Amino acid sequence: MPPSNILISACLYGLPVRYNGSEKARLQHTLRTWRDQQRLVVFCPELAAGFDTPRPPAEIQPQHGRYSVLAAGARVQEQSGADVTERYLLGAWLALEMAQANQCRFALLTDGSPSCGSQRIYDGGFRGQTLPGVGVTTELLRRHGIEVFSDRQLPALMARVVAVDRTGG
Template sequence: MEMILVSACLLGVNCKYDGKNNYNRELVDLLNGKAIVPVCPEQLGGLTTPRIAAEIQNGDGSDVVENSFKVLTKEGVDVSEAFIKGAKETLYIAMSMCITQAFLKAKSPSCGSGKIYDGTFSGVLRSGDGVTTYLLKKNGIKVFTENDFLIE
């Protein structure tokens, strides 16, 4: 049975930056009976829960991996290394389990796909992928958000 990588917060795990979750009943129902592997890239990178909210400043996940731009907390602390480490750990898990698709949290600086927060902590979105999503896509893994509801 093919395994699917899933953001743990979408499954109800309290790993979101504020110590809560993003439980999504429709996604859980869709994944019922499927082999899933829950992950939280930010925790895998060594960040605590709860933690100060963070956003990518002036770029997206590819820029963070290439060290062009940083992931900063709302207080201005650089957490780029933790985001990169968590993305690499998530990629390692996916590759070691031959995972080809993932459902990750929309808009997140780690997991966002297509749109992420713009770094101003004002809820404004910009085009781009989160750090983990960038690495997964770069390695041939299809990434969907909880809004896509498509299993191939």
């Protein structure tokens, strides 16, 4: 069985694609082996959906107290008030398509993002406050069986990849 591929947020890979034009390359040393093995599939759902860099900050707005865009109909809104939910959904579907086309069993995504958050997201008030929750892309990938890890969970991802590679499942 071929080794498990990993969908990775472009900003974690070191590309300056975050909403403010920055990157989060602090994982570069750790990811080098997977990169050398050609297991990393670099993707940014927001760029794929047509957003520019830089772009206005966006946060998930709860619906009936729930922050799930897919399950509860929450919306993604820019700080200006513009509703960008449909573009975030498009980015999520494009990420899923990319992951499936490249046999990605795992994803390593940037926590806090309305697309990629897997443990925490911002609370929708644009005050810098976070709460437990997941972004649109994470929610969709998990629904389709892809294990999503945040940039804070790299040791757990490494352990899962080794286990799956060893056992094939």
